[in-house]
Amino acid sequence: MGGYIELKDVQKEFILGDNVIKAVSGIDLSVEKGERLRISGRSGSGKSTLLNLMAGLEKTTSGQIIIDGNRIDQMNERDRIRYRRKTIGFIFQSYNLLPQYTALENVALPLVLRGIAPKKRIEMAKEIMEQVGIYSHAKHKPNEMSGGQQQRVGIARALITSPPIVFADEPTGNLDTKTSQEVMELLTKLFIQRGTTFVLVSHDEGIQDYTTRTIYLEDGRIINFSKEESN
Numbered sequence: 226m227g228g229y230i231e232l233k234d235v236q237k238e239f240i241l242g243d244n245v246i247k248a249v250s251g252i253d254l255s256v257e258k259g260e261r262l263r264i265s266g267r268s269g270s271g272k273s274t275l276l277n278l279m280a281g282l283e284k285t286t287s288g289q290i291i292i293d294g295n296r297i298d299q300m301n302e303r304d305r306i307r308y309r310r311k312t313i314g315f316i317f318q319s320y321n322l323l324p325q326y327t328a329l330e331n332v333a334l335p336l337v338l339r340g341i342a343p344k345k346r347i348e349m350a351k352e353i354m355e356q357v358g359i360y361s362h363a364k365h366k367p368n369e370m371s372g373g374q375q376q377r378v379g380i381a382r383a384l385i386t387s388p389p390i391v392f393a394d395e396p397t398g399n400l401d402t403k404t405s406q407e408v409m410e411l412l413t414k415l416f417i418q419r420g421t422t423f424v425l426v427s428h429d430e431g432i433q434d435y436t437t438r439t440i441y442l443e444d445g446r447i448i449n450f451s452k453e454e455s456n
């Protein structure tokens with residue numbers, strides 16, 4: 226039996242003019258339910274590409290990606306989008322909030338895509354914003370909040386649909402050390418509570434305290450595993 230997320234000989238090539246760039250070169254990986262896995266490695270080693278493949282944001286060149294028994298690499302674009310909306314939350318380094326909307330409207334956005342009625346959307350947004358400690362800023366626009374506050378809004382938006390899997394690309398990359406720790410503590414608490422499987426890209430070794438395992442990439446391959454103390 227495989228893991229909750231299973232990658233088998235996954236490859237991703239980008240064609241740039243006459244050049245073929247092998248961003249991901251034959252990755253085998255198994256992630257268990259409830260794991261908090263960190264992907265690390267030097268700039269250009271393929272971390273973001275690997276994460277985007279796992280999240281169904283990029284298409285594989287070859288190999289298999291199986292999530293909870295579903296071959297996401299074989300899905301067409303429409304099915305992949307639908308699967309992603311149902312199963313996956315994504316947290317970005319630069320928050321990716323819509324500047325013209327308030328914090329609450331940003332958080333509620335995934336519910337609009339699901340056709341949930343306005344009153345229910347506000348109720349659900351309030352609940353998750355209280356959990357991540359940002360409801361006091363519900364009416365603020367992104368440019369009226371600090372980086373840490375914006376990232377809490379990004380986290381609330383990623384979690385409002387209660388996805389079983391959350392992916393994050395350098396979620397603390399724009400935050401200072403103290404705010405990074407606060408954000409990671411919050412995420413870890415919520416993920417343990419909810420049994421969420423979490424995969425993040427981060428070259429910050431400090432993040433290791435909050436994850437259960439780290440894999441290191443070099444030239445699109447896994448070069449080494451480290452089993453961290455369970456916490």
Ligand SMILES: Nc1ncnc2c1ncn2[C@@H]1O[C@H](COP(=O)(O)OP(=O)(O)OP(=O)(O)O)[C@@H](O)[C@H]1O
Nearest residue numbers: 239241246247248267268269270271272273274275
């Ligand atoms: N859309 C693209 N088109 C062409 N090449 C790409 C594309 N995306 C990534 N690459 C290349 O693939 C390789 C891996 O890139 P990737 O962004 O996955 O690395 P990374 O480890 O996340 O880097 P960083 O830490 O700098 O974000 C790099 O050589 C990059 O230039």
